[in-house]
């Protein structure tokens with residue numbers, strides 16, 4: 001199961017992983033796939049994103065940002081560093097010390113001619 005998440009490097013639903021396992025000839029029920037994913041997430045081994053279409057699981061657990069393609073729905077992991085000045089402004093405005101952040105970005109591929 002983890003192997004599939006690492007191999008694809010993306011964000012998959014329990015159903016995607018279930019189908020992948022069955023395609024590999026692994027006999028495992030949909031419910032056990034789901035329960036295993038939830039327990040891996042509870043133990044901080046994998047990440048979990050709640051999306052309109054359902055929960056998605058990914059292999060990274062360090063703070064990172066996500067870029068969602070509005071055309072394909074594909075989600076990519078991004079490492080974005082905000083400028084320190086911006087973080088300081090946010091800290092000044094909120095009175096919090098920011099320890100981590102993750103951005104959710106949405107966009108469309110720019111066409112080659114644009």
Ligand SMILES: [Zn+2]
Pocket residue numbers: 011047058060064065066076077
């Ligand atoms: Zn991710």
